[in-house]
Amino acid sequence: MIEVTALTKRYGSLTVLDSVDFAVQAGEIAAVVGPSGAGKSTLARCINLLEKPTSGSILVDGKDLTRLSRRELRSARRAIGTVFQSASLLQRLTAAENVELPMRYLDISHSERVARVRELLDRVGMLHRANHYPSQLSGGQQQRIGLARGLALKPSVLLADEPTSGLDPQTTASILKLLAQLRDELRVAVVLITHEMDVVRNVADSVARLHEGRIIERGSVAEVVRSSDSELARALLPLPPGSAREHQAGVWQLRYERPDVDPAWLTSVGRELDTDISVLAGLIETIDDGGAAGRVTVRVERPLAAAEVRAAFASRGIHATQGGVPAMQGGIPRAGEVEPEEPHRALVRSAA
Amino acid sequence: MILATATPWSGVSSLLLPALGQTAAMVGIVMSIVVALGLPLGLLIFNTSPRGLTPHTTVHASISWIANLGRSLPFLVLMATVIPFTQLVVNTTIGIKAAIIPMSLAGIPFFARLVENAIREIPRTRLDVGIASGASVLQVIRTIQLTEALPGIVAGLSLNVIAMIEYSAIAGAIGAGGLGYLAVNYGYEQFDSHIMISCIVVLVLIVQIVQFGGDRIVRSLTH
Numbered sequence A: 001m002i003e004v005t006a007l008t009k010r011y012g013s014l015t016v017l018d019s020v021d022f023a024v025q026a027g028e029i030a031a032v033v034g035p036s037g038a039g040k041s042t043l044a045r046c047i048n049l050l051e052k053p054t055s056g057s058i059l060v061d062g063k064d065l066t067r068l069s070r071r072e073l074r075s076a077r078r079a080i081g082t083v084f085q086s087a088s089l090l091q092r093l094t095a096a097e098n099v100e101l102p103m104r105y106l107d108i109s110h111s112e113r114v115a116r117v118r119e120l121l122d123r124v125g126m127l128h129r130a131n132h133y134p135s136q137l138s139g140g141q142q143q144r145i146g147l148a149r150g151l152a153l154k155p156s157v158l159l160a161d162e163p164t165s166g167l168d169p170q171t172t173a174s175i176l177k178l179l180a181q182l183r184d185e186l187r188v189a190v191v192l193i194t195h196e197m198d199v200v201r202n203v204a205d206s207v208a209r210l211h212e213g214r215i216i217e218r219g220s221v222a223e224v225v226r227s228s229d230s231e232l233a234r235a236l237l238p239l240p241p242g243s244a245r246e247h248q249a250g251v252w253q254l255r256y257e258r259p260d261v262d263p264a265w266l267t268s269v270g271r272e273l274d275t276d277i278s279v280l281a282g283l284i285e286t287i288d289d290g291g292a293a294g295r296v297t298v299r300v301e302r303p304l305a306a307a308e309v310r311a312a313f314a315s316r317g318i319h320a321t322q323g324g325v326p327a328m329q330g331g332i333p334r335a336g337e338v339e340p341e342e343p344h345r346a347l348v349r350s351a352a
Numbered sequence B: 001m002i003l004a005t006a007t008p009w010s011g012v013s014s015l016l017l018p019a020l021g022q023t024a025a026m027v028g029i030v031m032s033i034v035v036a037l038g039l040p041l042g043l044l045i046f047n048t049s050p051r052g053l054t055p056h057t058t059v060h061a062s063i064s065w066i067a068n069l070g071r072s073l074p075f076l077v078l079m080a081t082v083i084p085f086t087q088l089v090v091n092t093t094i095g096i097k098a099a100i101i102p103m104s105l106a107g108i109p110f111f112a113r114l115v116e117n118a119i120r121e122i123p124r125t126r127l128d129v130g131i132a133s134g135a136s137v138l139q140v141i142r143t144i145q146l147t148e149a150l151p152g153i154v155a156g157l158s159l160n161v162i163a164m165i166e167y168s169a170i171a172g173a174i175g176a177g178g179l180g181y182l183a184v185n186y187g188y189e190q191f192d193s194h195i196m197i198s199c200i201v202v203l204v205l206i207v208q209i210v211q212f213g214g215d216r217i218v219r220s221l222t223h
Helices: A040-047 A070-079 A095-104 A110-123 A139-150 A169-186 A197-203 A221-227 A231-236 A265-273 A306-314 B009-048 B057-072 B075-081 B083-090 B095-120 B124-132 B137-174 B178-188 B193-221
Strands: A002-011 A014-024 A029-033 A055-060 A080-083 A157-161 A189-194 A206-211 A214-220 A251-256 A277-286 A292-300 A318-322
Touching: A002 A040, A014 A029, A014 A040, A014 A189, A014 A206, A014 A214, A029 A040, A029 A169, A029 A197, A040 A157, A040 A189, A070 A080, A080 A139, A080 B124, A095 A110, A095 A139, A095 B137, A110 A139, A139 A157, A139 A169, A169 A189, A169 A197, A189 A197, A197 A221, A197 A231, A206 A221, A206 A231, A214 A221, A221 A231, A221 A251, A221 A292, A251 A306, A265 A277, A265 A306, A306 A318, B009 B057, B009 B095, B009 B137, B009 B178, B009 B193, B057 B095, B075 B083, B075 B095, B075 B137, B083 B095, B095 B137, B124 B137, B137 B178, B137 B193, B178 B193
Parallel strands: A029 A189, A029 A206, A080 A157, A157 A189
Antiparallel strands: A002 A014, A002 A055, A206 A214, A251 A292, A251 A318, A277 A292
């Protein structure tokens, strides 16, 4: 596991990371999200010690990496495997040679290296491409090799820095599936740095939102999308722009509060309230815990008391708010485009 | 009649072949020195830069300045400027030995810049892979910087060889021998058109061969 405490990084008078705390357990994928410029890449470079933090500690398996000498650090680094953005494979080495590279830096015998490379390539489903050069592989295949390389030294922490950037949605999904599989089989703690909300929703167990160098919101993914209307929650489950933003009569915003919401709620609520209900916009997905998460905009066609409507939805595990989509300047941010916000909206939540 | 003084075609090769040999020797010796000193210099310039393995502003600025100095003078001026130094090192100011010093002084910074550029072309994440995997500075240089930049370095090498062939011709002016000397002394000063034409043809051929061969090697190194 990895535990980051009060991590601060300053370049001169510029504070890029301001007392960042988080911990990731073995077998957990923790996503760190935020817009570009929030400090994500600096955080990644501090975690694998490519940059020395100004202050704070990074504990991996109980050892504080920030206090090590250059020499000690070299060997301690192997506890953290890094998967970089795609295109980080050495172009003049084959897939197998790329995976072998980190082992060549240590005194690992040739036969042991060969065996481990085979095992890793097999694990990521790339054994049949062992002798291909990166230029002969697709982006997704290259990233599988990148994952295998990150795991070469049997790290207890895997740092994935924008591992799906530049990949198409289908390839992204297959890489994320592999990442989840590696988490479960190898019980590795994964720090997933990304700006893609779909990625977080699909694979992360917990999520922390980085804004201007500080973590301003965090929690398990399920908890965030089901129990709040915060900026992060709305970025994770966005409604398409242009959906009933104005306050029309009878417009309600619904949010699934429980994983086991009955999918037939539309009919059953309509029947109970004796009204038609029009769906104006919505996004309902199964998230990583297997339950549903959703955000739907509806219009209740018959004039009814607000309390009555709210109660009807609440009894089905759906939180209902009257009115249009809560104002977010410039519309709803699409995945990866969470906009900077005024401080008063910065809602700080802590993990339960 | 000017053309009457031209060496008969049958006699051209007896002048041309030794000159070719001298050019080859000069360029060969100079290129060995250039690679031996220019490669480490290029690595030093890159690795003391902010993106390098051991950034050091002062060291970087000073080496960079010296390397630019070597490249800022036209070769003829450089050759004249370093005469005292040439005298000191090889104890003569004429001939092949004397030409090697200014040629190396011009070639080393040129090659160093080409090496630096070739490494700078490598994306940052690829350079970071080594450090993040626990490699030492020398391991990163050997397994990543030099390996990944090899095609670029070889391309620079052929560029450098061609520049050195050109410089060797200029060095003909201080009696360094070689094709340039032959072209200037026989072709230009004695209006020997046969020698002039032969020298031009051979020089054009050599440059084409070096460039073609270099490109072929670069292609075979690029995957």
